[in-house]
Amino acid sequence: MxxxxxxxxxxxxxxxxxxxxxxxxxxxxxxxxxxxxxxxxxxxxxxxxxxxxxxxxxxxxxxxxxxxxxxxxxxxxxxxxxxxxxxxxxxxxxxxxxxxxxxxxxxxxxxxxxxxxxxxxxxxxxxxxxITKYQKEAYLLEYYKKGCLCQVDECYNGQCPPKTTNNCVIPQENTQCFYRQNSCQRRGNTCSWHAPACL
CATH class of the missing domain: 2.40.50.120 (OB fold (Dihydrolipoamide Acetyltransferase, E2P))
Structure with a gap:
């Protein structure tokens, strides 16, 4: 109770x-x-x-x-x-x-x-x-910590920053899903979304 x-x-x-x-x-x-x-x-x-x-x-x-x-x-x-x-x-x-x-x-x-x-x-x-199961794992399994080499960018008022090797871009129509179910990780020479969720 x-x-x-x-x-x-x-x-x-x-x-x-x-x-x-x-x-x-x-x-x-x-x-x-x-x-x-x-x-x-x-x-x-x-x-x-x-x-x-x-x-x-x-x-x-x-x-x-x-x-x-x-x-x-x-x-x-x-x-x-x-x-x-x-x-x-x-x-x-x-x-x-x-x-x-x-x-x-x-x-x-x-x-x-x-x-x-x-x-x-x-x-x-x-x-x-x-918080979601993914967010708990992101703390415990260091998804967020390992992702600090990457930048997370967002779209505002329909304007989106370009995708580069050092960032992940959150599309404006699906912001909350990326907040709750994903993180940006470096794989080799580029940064990309860690999980298939929201993609």
Missing amino acids: REVVTFFVLLTSMYICTEACGCLRQHPQVQFCNADFAVKAKILNRTSTVPVDPKRLRSGYTLFFTVKIIQDYKNQTNRYTYQTQDIYTESHDSFCGENFLIGDEYIILGRIYEGQWRTIHCDGNSFPLL
Whole structure:
């Protein structure tokens, strides 16, 4: 029952946050490759470094979540696995701050700035129950990681970038399928889509 409630709350919070802050659409592989860290983690605690005043919006990473890292997807040595880490975020939805639920597990991506781990909604954080089987494999089997030698390009307003040896192009009419079911991998001297899905 708790999983059902958590699932509903997460969907609601994700919808509100997306509506409030607005994020540039990006393929999960692009988000992974742009991140300094990508981990699966359990949320242990939530701490605000300034008093919360709903009438006064503050921009700044003034909220942090203490997490227990279960899996480190980004680093060669898995050096962060089993480590406890504070991850900072914006304190308000309008600035794309995250609102993780204590006790739940998430896949969290973000940047490290002067030693401080930071994340916002636009970095591509996800709830494991909401991602596809292929996306889970892309983290665990390093499809995204190995694909960082390639570029994922998209079509906008009917205009598509040219296909080159270093990129994969997502056709405009099938964007969500490529987001959820595929990644771009280098084979020999060229980059191409990894799976037959969406093609």
